[in-house]
Amino acid sequence: MATIIRMEAVNKVYDLGSVRVEALKDITFFIEEGEHVAIMGPSGSGKTTLLNLLGCLDRPTSGRYFIENTEVSTLSDDALSAIRGRRLGFIFQAYNLIPQLTVVENIGIPLFYQGEAERTIREKSAEMARLVGLGDRLSHRPTQLSGGQQQRVAIARALVNNPAVILADEPTGNLDSTTGREIMNLLVELNHQGKTLIIVTHDASIAQYAHRILRMLDARLYEN
């Protein structure tokens, strides 16, 4: 299996004027294609920072980070945007749907920024909505949906650009346990279909779905 994500000696330091905060220290790991990896750790351990780096929302202070053999740690802002839009899918704890837009419009956002044609966007978005079981809610607004349904929209949105990796940040954090299980089942199902899945969580019951658990503690990464 090919390596899809590789970090080599990555450090992240926040320089807050008087204090230097070392958020990540010497992080080295790789994730193979099709893997399901959970990143666990207490708050303040640096897992959010790691997720931001993985998601190309931030650049490491030092070290190298490869996605599909492309080194992204030195890319320009526009190039990072392009990688986020084409190769990554984000799922957030708070769903992060845009309230003014309908379900199908929300799902289509990543395609919109890739310059897809209007019709393609609508068709692909509707298809994704059906895939996550929301085929009958296409023109609803996020506020008209339950938490679980909103997270399904977010999952559809993360999938619509056919990304290499799905990054999920506490995807069940705002859901009750039943709905949370449904969402996890959906994600695991996607992983079985071949999508690489990285979930950041502090919930052990969520982490147990993963093939591999990486633990963050005091800005360092440990693997069981």
Added chain:
Amino acid sequence: MKIDLQHLVRIVRYGFKNIWLHRLRSALTILGIVFGVASVIAMLAIGEGASYEAREKIKELGSTNIILRSLKPPDETASQQTSYLGVFGLTPTDLWQIRTIPSVEKVVPTWEIKEQAWHFEKSFSVRLVGTTPDYFPAMNLHLALGRTFDQVDLQESKNVMVIGATVATVLFPAQIPIGQQVKVRGCYFTVIGVAAEKSLTGRSESAGFEDTGSDVYIPFSTRRLFFGEYEVNRQGGRITERNWVRYHRFVVRVGSMEQVSATAALIQQLLKTTHKRQDYDIMVPLELLRQAEHTKRIFNIVLGSIAAISLVVGGIGIMNIMLATVTERTREIGIRRALGARRRDILQQFVSEAVILSSSGGLIGVCLGVIIPKIVTRLAGMTTLITPWSVLISFSISVGVGMVFGIYPARQAASLDPIQALRYE
């Protein structure tokens, strides 16, 4: 940078959606632009209308004409002596001298009095003008009916009359005036022609131009025969004033427009040597026209500055609301950035929203600006003239204002750190 029309259309559509979401706020925001644009167009239309009227009036006087008028010298105006005979104004010597100037084509003298003109029981206050047949072409007076008097009428001092359009409608509301009799100071005249109505007759009296509609014209020789040389003003049966004025006006026709100013200066010098008192004045329509145009330019500059100020104020309003919008939608910006939007995409989105705001303000302003002059015309009876360029320019400026004042908030939006933006509550 490639320009994708479809992409742009979608951005604009999404912009509309967001603006519609905050209808009241957006409406209040664009009010400044609306009033700015509307006032520019309306004020320009009113100004343009007024100056158009003035220019037309001046043109009516003839751009190759110089008009000399007899004037009562200021130091004699206060005279109360009844036996006093005021002698002033343009003289036959002046007429002869001006005719010798090579650039002068023609000098048409007139003699005028204000009188009541009668047709049976109907009467109308007219200005009776004694003149020569050359007066009509020199003043661009065309006839609607009949003919003008000719040299024969002049030589034989015939009692014929050409009447102005207003006179015709008042004295002969339901008749053809030709061949009818008109009585002035007990003398009867046969109407042989009716002057055509001039486009602006009856308006802009305030601009200082005569209303030619209430003129009546008779041969110069006829008026001498019928009315004599003296002009006597009576008040309550008492003679208040007796004047002897040989000519009231000379219409001096010059060969070409280039010669007008020089000829006018020459005439001025000539008259200065022969007249000891300032008992005449010179009016050069061409120079008045130039002055009118100069005044209009200044008016436009003043207007332009007012417009610029109001549009800047409107623009600041838009910038203010756009900054608020950026703060409100920080999280949305973060989401979009995470999902692949570049800084440029965010910039485009917010600039286009600002432009949509300002150009809808501009559009409403244009509509208002077109309607207001129409209302002014109806209520105040003023001529208004909406120039296409004023609409075009003020609208494009409103678009430009959105662009300029939208850029700063949009840059703020685009420069947001996606991580911070995503975490923003």
